[in-house]
Amino acid sequence: MNGQGGRPAGAHDGGTGLGGLVVAEPCRLSFEGVTKRFGDVIAVDDLTLEVAAGESLVLLGPSGCGKSTALRIMAGLETPTAGVVCIGDRVVNDVDAKDRDVAMVFQSYALYPHLNVRRNIEFPLRSRHVPADERARLVAATARSLGLEALLDRKPAQLSGGQRQRVALARAIVRHPRAFLMDEPLSNLDARLRTEMRAELAELHRRLGVTVLYVTHDQVEAMTMGQRIAILRDGVLQQVDVPRTVHDRPANAFVAGFIGSPPMNILAGRVDTADGAAEVMVDGGSIPLGPAATAALRRRGLPDVTVGVRPEHLRADPAGTLKVTVALAEYLGHEQHLGCRLPGGGMLTVRLTGTRSALVLGDTVALAVEGDPHLFDPVDGTRIDV
Amino acid sequence: MSDADLAPGAAALGEMAAGRSKDAANGHRRMGRITREAAVGYLFVLPVMAVFAIFVFYPLLRTFWLGLFRVAPYPTIPSKFVGLSQYRNVLTSPDFLASLGRTGEFVLLTVPIGIVLGLALAVLADARIRGIRFFRTLYSSTVATSVAVVSVIFFTLLNPTVGLFSYWLGIKGGNGILQSNTWALPAVATVTVWQNIGFTFILMSAALQAIPEDLLEAARIDGAGGRSRFWRVTLPLLSPTVFFAAVVGIIASFEAFGQIDLLTQGGPDNHTNVLIYNLYTSFQNNDFGKASVLAAALFVILLAVTLVQFRFVERRVFYG
Numbered sequence: 001m002n003g004q005g006g007r008p009a010g011a012h013d014g015g016t017g018l019g020g021l022v023v024a025e026p027c028r029l030s031f032e033g034v035t036k037r038f039g040d041v042i043a044v045d046d047l048t049l050e051v052a053a054g055e056s057l058v059l060l061g062p063s064g065c066g067k068s069t070a071l072r073i074m075a076g077l078e079t080p081t082a083g084v085v086c087i088g089d090r091v092v093n094d095v096d097a098k099d100r101d102v103a104m105v106f107q108s109y110a111l112y113p114h115l116n117v118r119r120n121i122e123f124p125l126r127s128r129h130v131p132a133d134e135r136a137r138l139v140a141a142t143a144r145s146l147g148l149e150a151l152l153d154r155k156p157a158q159l160s161g162g163q164r165q166r167v168a169l170a171r172a173i174v175r176h177p178r179a180f181l182m183d184e185p186l187s188n189l190d191a192r193l194r195t196e197m198r199a200e201l202a203e204l205h206r207r208l209g210v211t212v213l214y215v216t217h218d219q220v221e222a223m224t225m226g227q228r229i230a231i232l233r234d235g236v237l238q239q240v241d242v243p244r245t246v247h248d249r250p251a252n253a254f255v256a257g258f259i260g261s262p263p264m265n266i267l268a269g270r271v272d273t274a275d276g277a278a279e280v281m282v283d284g285g286s287i288p289l290g291p292a293a294t295a296a297l298r299r300r301g302l303p304d305v306t307v308g309v310r311p312e313h314l315r316a317d318p319a320g321t322l323k324v325t326v327a328l329a330e331y332l333g334h335e336q337h338l339g340c341r342l343p344g345g346g347m348l349t350v351r352l353t354g355t356r357s358a359l360v361l362g363d364t365v366a367l368a369v370e371g372d373p374h375l376f377d378p379v380d381g382t383r384i385d386v
Numbered sequence: 387m388s389d390a391d392l393a394p395g396a397a398a399l400g401e402m403a404a405g406r407s408k409d410a411a412n413g414h415r416r417m418g419r420i421t422r423e424a425a426v427g428y429l430f431v432l433p434v435m436a437v438f439a440i441f442v443f444y445p446l447l448r449t450f451w452l453g454l455f456r457v458a459p460y461p462t463i464p465s466k467f468v469g470l471s472q473y474r475n476v477l478t479s480p481d482f483l484a485s486l487g488r489t490g491e492f493v494l495l496t497v498p499i500g501i502v503l504g505l506a507l508a509v510l511a512d513a514r515i516r517g518i519r520f521f522r523t524l525y526s527s528t529v530a531t532s533v534a535v536v537s538v539i540f541f542t543l544l545n546p547t548v549g550l551f552s553y554w555l556g557i558k559g560g561n562g563i564l565q566s567n568t569w570a571l572p573a574v575a576t577v578t579v580w581q582n583i584g585f586t587f588i589l590m591s592a593a594l595q596a597i598p599e600d601l602l603e604a605a606r607i608d609g610a611g612g613r614s615r616f617w618r619v620t621l622p623l624l625s626p627t628v629f630f631a632a633v634v635g636i637i638a639s640f641e642a643f644g645q646i647d648l649l650t651q652g653g654p655d656n657h658t659n660v661l662i663y664n665l666y667t668s669f670q671n672n673d674f675g676k677a678s679v680l681a682a683a684l685f686v687i688l689l690a691v692t693l694v695q696f697r698f699v700e701r702r703v704f705y706g
Contacts, residue, residue: 110604127609
């Protein structure tokens with residue numbers, strides 16, 4: 001059977017042939033009210049989240065936000081303090097990791113250093129007492145699909161980072177698990193290889209149609225790898241949605257600041273609705289609001305508000321309403337980032353695309369905001385819907 | 387020859403050829419620096435070399451030399467040069483072969499069991515349970531116990547009249563374990579294993595803790611149960627330590643003396659008269675020639691055993 005252009009991902013008749021690989025029927029993963037405490041520390045706080053069968057969901061958050069703990073709970077390496085963990089329709093709280101039939105790719109790759117690539121890949125098959133000829137066939141097929149054929153007799157120490165990563169993937173794929181768990185699998189690779197592997201992983205997911213729960217702290221990785229993104233902070237789920245929504249309509253100021261590169265500018269503001277059209281007074285000037293935003297803020301009735309403006313929505317404009325001083329300029333070729341100082345000391349990041357701007361350090365410039373800014377509650381950070 | 391040895395000559399030649407050019411002068415300075423560094427380096431190792439020379443190399447060579455002389459039974463009569471004949475006589479004597487056999491038995495009784503027990507205790511103590519530190523301390527405590535103390539304790543325990551072992555085993559009167567031709571050597575071996583277990587335990591514990599947790603977790607997710615993880619991941623990664631423990635253990639067993647001297651003095655009927663004890667008694671009897679031959683034999687055997695281990699066993703050992 002040929003892997004290219006075969007059956008659509010997710011088609012199953014007890015296993016889809018794909019380059020000689022058998023793909024198990026993907027299954028859903030779910031956390032229902034899962035909490036994990038380590039002593040006084042709450043690593044995961046009442047997490048309810050479902051990864052649909054065949055979906056690729058990314059758990060995103062800064063380090064220490066509990067995303068790895070959540071993944072390890074799904075893998076069976078940690079026991080939840082409370083809540084229910086399901087793989088498929090089966091509650092797995094009391095099922096040992098070895099019997100869960102999910103594969104995991106570790107940040108460190110966790111290749112067995114004493115075994116060559118072939119033995120590493122067939123390790124899970126040996127655990128399941130797969131007959132030797134079947135093992136050989138599966139290892140060969142997996143190695144072929146990941147371009148590892150020439151490396152089968154090498155030890156992990158003789159491989160480059162990218163090759164190790166591939167072996168770790170092969171070891172996960174070869175057993176056709178019900179789901180893949182990936183714990184920052186690309187973070188040990190250099191930037192270029194990471195971009196390459198990112199595309200490859202996404203392609204692999206598309207081909208195999210498996211369920212993937214993917215943990216990362218890198219929002220670019222999350223945006224590209226995830227069909228949906230779940231953002232965690234201090235163990236609490238902030239938002240789960242498709243990348244576009246997470247980016248365009250962040251549920252709160254934390255998500256807004258975490259997603260996007262360079263990050264969104266967040267400013268404290270005060271609403272002025274004295275005249276007909278409202279504006280938000282911020283350090284350095286004001287940001288005008290459209291009718292919908294004005295109406296929303298009127299309904300709310302409170303003057304204080306947190307304003308979010310993406311760097312790409314700021315542009316230099318003589319008629320602009322924000323007065324800033326250029327303090328920092330980073331030229332990246334395809335775009336330029338300007339760090340602009342506000343009179344009160346804060347910084348605004350401006351992302352300019354296209355031709356290099358004529359602005360130089362120390363220039364005082366007026367900035368205009370394109371469209372409505374994001375508005376958040378200044379107390380709890382939640383989005384004020386417009 | 388090292389660069390440092392060549393340096394002054396090369397620099398001098400360079401100088402002559404270039405007629406004291408600037409380059410040559412620079413070269414001279416550079417070479418001079420290297421020579422000075424080498425000299426300082428030799429200066430640092432000199433004390434160690436001196437100690438080794440005086441206390442190891444000289445006695446070693448002297449031992450081989452003394453083996454060529456037959457020592458008379460009375461101190462007043464001078465030794466007589468007999469050449470290699472003494473080596474031949476001693477090394478083919480039934481006495482030597484018997485003690486070599488005892489030594490072999492002793493090594494087989496101590497090393498494998500010691501390693502297995504040490505490893506088993508280390509695996510047990512690796513568990514993350516409350517109070518495990520107490521057991522870790524307990525298991526490693528024999529390291530801090532001298533062989534004399536251990537021997538005295540076991541001597542009392544094994545005493546046929548007042549010893550607890552005889553009581554537990556229901557032996558009344560007659561010969562004790564240490565007086566039994568069959569059980570004396572295993573008893574001494576047991577004491578040795580007990581004495582060494584702390585060291586093996588510490589070695590194995592350290593090695594166990596050095597195994598990345600990731601690997602064992604990966605194996606768990608790959609469907610390996612506890613036993614399977616031990617045989618397929620833990621043990622292979624411990625192999626360098628097991629190998630080290632085997633080499634050190636064999637050497638230690640070849641040289642085990644204190645417990646034999648204190649418990650059995652080579653008896654009963656030479657059943658615990660291992661090579662090192664045979665050497666000691668020869669020495670006691672002023673038979674320095676024979677003692678030297680035995681010492682030389684011990685040296686050669688240990689060297690050979692170690693080389694064989696490195697040559698053949700090490701191939702099966704994985705170093706990370």
